Amino acid sequence: MGDYPDRMENFEGEPVAPETEVSESNAAVPARLLPVAELHLHIEGTLQPELIFALAERNGITLPYADLDELRQRYEFTDLQSFLDLYYANMAVLQTEEDFAAMTHAYLERAAAAGVRHAEIMLDPQAHLSRGISLETCVNGVASVLATSMEDFGMSTMLIAAFLRDLPEESALEVLDALLAMDAPIGAIGLDSAEVGNPPAKFERLYAKAREAGLRLTAHAGEEGPASYVVEALDVLGVERIDHGIRCMDDTDLVERLVDERIPLTVCPLSNVRLRTVDTLADHPLPAMLAAGLNVSVNSDDPAYFGGYVDDNFAQLEAVFELSEFDKARLAANSIHSSFASEERKAELLEELNSGELAH
Numbered sequence: 001m002g003d004y005p006d007r008m009e010n011f012e013g014e015p016v017a018p019e020t021e022v023s024e025s026n027a028a029v030p031a032r033l034l035p036v037a038e039l040h041l042h043i044e045g046t047l048q049p050e051l052i053f054a055l056a057e058r059n060g061i062t063l064p065y066a067d068l069d070e071l072r073q074r075y076e077f078t079d080l081q082s083f084l085d086l087y088y089a090n091m092a093v094l095q096t097e098e099d100f101a102a103m104t105h106a107y108l109e110r111a112a113a114a115g116v117r118h119a120e121i122m123l124d125p126q127a128h129l130s131r132g133i134s135l136e137t138c139v140n141g142v143a144s145v146l147a148t149s150m151e152d153f154g155m156s157t158m159l160i161a162a163f164l165r166d167l168p169e170e171s172a173l174e175v176l177d178a179l180l181a182m183d184a185p186i187g188a189i190g191l192d193s194a195e196v197g198n199p200p201a202k203f204e205r206l207y208a209k210a211r212e213a214g215l216r217l218t219a220h221a222g223e224e225g226p227a228s229y230v231v232e233a234l235d236v237l238g239v240e241r242i243d244h245g246i247r248c249m250d251d252t253d254l255v256e257r258l259v260d261e262r263i264p265l266t267v268c269p270l271s272n273v274r275l276r277t278v279d280t281l282a283d284h285p286l287p288a289m290l291a292a293g294l295n296v297s298v299n300s301d302d303p304a305y306f307g308g309y310v311d312d313n314f315a316q317l318e319a320v321f322e323l324s325e326f327d328k329a330r331l332a333a334n335s336i337h338s339s340f341a342s343e344e345r346k347a348e349l350l351e352e353l354n355s356g357e358l359a360h
């Protein structure tokens, strides 16, 4: 707890004094939404069961589930791999640009209702290329919707090309080359999928190339993998942000470093529970991470699979941990500061967060 208050300069300007009174005009709206940035989100993980069935019908695909209930029953996972198996199987319904656009539109609409004002969205091109879907189809389908996210949903967005760490680096390099050649509208790269046994150092050349191309850098590390993967992602890949990172709590030296360097950790509480990284939400290290002064934010990861979007994550955290208004505002401010948005956009969102006009 020692230097916890020192971290408050994170907010910039006046300390956050969130407005808790609900005015007459919006008293009917039950929850107060904080403006947040969602930084850890896989667009394929937003595919809701209803949309899976609708797209399957549109594309003449026979699903291995009789109905929605049977599909929903498969959402009991024992670990990361058991989730990934279902996740990749469901992607079969994504065939055309319109399918990718429909999925993206549905996410933006739901995220906007959750208070998300800036979203950095990961797409796994290799998961589609391996099914015979072209890079143009998946990238353009998602990007076509992101292009008007500000007008349509008041949400700024960035597309992140994420690479599957269980595939060879050579494959990732080929895809990155192709993305750069087609001048794909990506702002960053990420690294996801099966973590254990696929350490960050495997992708050193990929990250060097992306950095050279002017892309921002993030990677999953310390979800199921050890704290040493977090160190490797920072030192070997040079990432600016760590996705998950909860296992850093096993290494006090690493925690000290992450605090000192203000490295953002995009934490996904409901995902960690569903994938059994923690037994229950009450066992989640988020409160300890906040107390340690770590730069943590709350994200939904694969919300269709893990029981909820950003607002659901906040609601369940509040129910279990009695997060204070101050903690919630701090998490929101961290998400904005940790984003790859322009300084101008960050200032706009921080002003909104600090404005006291949040009761809505």
Ligand SMILES: [Zn+2]
Residues within 6 Å of the ligand: 040, 041, 042, 192, 220, 243, 301, 302
């Ligand atoms: Zn993830």
